[in-house]
Amino acid sequence: MSIFSSDRVQITSEIGINHNGSLDRALEMIRISADCGVDLCKFQLLKADEMYQEDAGSYSTDTGSVENIHDLVEKHELQKEWIPRLIEECE
Numbered sequence: 001m002s003i004f005s006s007d008r009v010q011i012t013s014e015i016g017i018n019h020n021g022s023l024d025r026a027l028e029m030i031r032i033s034a035d036c037g038v039d040l041c042k043f044q045l046l047k048a049d050e051m052y053q054e055d056a057g058s059y060s061t062d063t064g065s066v067e068n069i070h071d072l073v074e075k076h077e078l079q080k081e082w083i084p085r086l087i088e089e090c091e
Contacts, residue, residue, distance in 0.1 A: 010039040048074035
């Protein structure tokens with residue numbers, strides 16, 4: 001299926017950085033998305049060093065811990081070497 005097909009609406013799953021820095025979780029999220037009828041999965045290639053200074057401040061997570069923003073984003077980065085495996089799973 002072409003992503004440019006105009007014969008129907010295509011649904012995209014915004015996975016973003018919700019894989020939490022885990023390839024296994026990213027792959028699981030693709031499979032769950034497919035089970036839900038999603039056509040495409042979107043990830044984000046965030047790079048902490050390009051977005052934040054190391055002293056950017058802190059963030060209170062949903063678990064109640066307080067973490068350095070730069071370190072938190074860095075921990076959740078999608079690794080470029082994952083991309084071929086993610087594409088394979090999406091196909």
